Amino acid sequence: MAETGLSRNSAFDRLFQDQVPDPAWSFAHLTQKDTNYLTHGYHRYPAKFIPQLAAALIEAYSRAGEWVLDPFMGSGTTLVEAKRLGRPSVGIDINPVAHLIARAKVRAIDPLVLQKAIQALQNRLLSIRGPSLFDNMDELFASGVPSGWPSRLRYWFREDILLALEAIRQAIETLSEEVRPFFWCALSHILKAVSYWHDKSVKPIRKLSKAIPNPHEVFFRQVRRMAQGNAQFWTVLQQTGSIETYAQPYLADARSLPLADESIDLIVTSPPYVTSYEYADLHQLSALWFAWATDLREFRKSFIGRSQVETPSIGSVHSPLAESIINALSENDPRKAREVHQYFAEMYTCFREWRRVLRSGGRACIVIGNTHLSGVEVQNAQVFAEQLSSLGFELEKVTLREIPNKVLPQTRDKKTGKFAKSEKADYLAYPVEYVVVFRRVRD
Secondary structure: OOOOOOOOOOOOHHHHHOOOEOHHHOOOOOOHHHHOOOOOOOOOOOOOOOHHHHHHHHHHHOOOOOOEEEOOOOOOHHHHHHHHOOOOEEEEEOOHHHHHHHHHHHOOOOHHHHHHHHHHHHHHHHHHHOOOOOOOOHHHHHOOOOOOOOHHHHHHOOHHHHHHHHHHHHHHHOOOOOOHHHHHHHHHHHOOOOOOEOOOOOOOOEOOOOOOOOHHHHHHHHHHHHHHHHHHHHHHHHHHOOOOOOEEEEEOOOOOOOOOOOOEEEEEEOOOOOOOHHHHHHOHHHHHHOOOOOOHHHHHOOOOOOOOOOOOOOOOOOOHHHHHHHHHHHHHOHHHHHHHHHHHHHHHHHHHHHHHHEEEEEEEEEEEOOEEEOOEEEOHHHHHHHHHHHOOEEEEEEEEEEOOOOOOOOEEOOOOOOEOOHHHOOEEOOOEEEEEEEEEOOO
């Protein structure tokens, strides 16, 4: 299917189209170990941007002591790097799974305190488990194991695995509040490994013949890995004098930031894409296990970029280019056109909040790529430039970076925009992305 042409009337179109990739911003030399240093390797997270990119932007556009915000914090990459660099930070995300991970990642725990907690947890679980995995479950049942697991949990987990996970959860509850997020994060991370989720698939695909490992062993293996990252983080923060630097993740909506006017010096973020409902699907095991969701359709509804469009009047997108994209999509797929309309309208609402909380002269750094839906190129970066310009932001710098690796599969079907197997895909979803810097002009 030929790609639908768009009008090229954007005031920023030539600036974006003339970009060539800057090798300095690809960080192609970094290994997975390099990008998972400190606490960054605590938990898998789809399409997170690498800490070195966040750090480069923080160092370039802020000074020690200035406040950094990530309004789409995801797993908390920006917050960890801001803390390491001595910048107080705030992160916002509407996804409770992201909030859990970020809480764990930004909190450096005294390694001696953590080691005592690990030992206490092991002792507690041994007292429940007995010599085999579950020889004696009397204590666990007496302490309030759900009499009937939700059907969606039974879809993904065997009964004995659910009981093992519940034993771990209850043992974590006996620990101090200081260390609990660390262990909750570890528990969340292992859910995929001990479920029917196909190990070789990023997408939610069941493999009923999968050999399920012992949850207790998988959990403590993850805990030991995380303890190493925590020790590194603790040491780095002690050396830089940043152990007390403020880093606070909030479970909140980027469309209504819980922050005071002009309280932020720098925004560093990678916004959701119009297909972010896929991210909700990828987080479903943790959302189900921690009872943040029982219905995936309902879980998706809070995400920007969701597929459900229920309001008859979505609102203005404040971008001629966005209107052009929506009109082009309407010819091929009216439903996708409504989704994109909603996405850009909600992103504009977010940008209004950025203007409110960012001080005059402060900068906003966005890492975003363009993608394709139903044969139409969705030029996210260019649309964002038009929207922010209408709010009084000045476009200061555009950098194109090649993406050497992504957690999400890069291959998509160009017609539908959905992820596809490599042999069936038409193109790479995010082979490059833009790093765009805006400055809030003075009133």
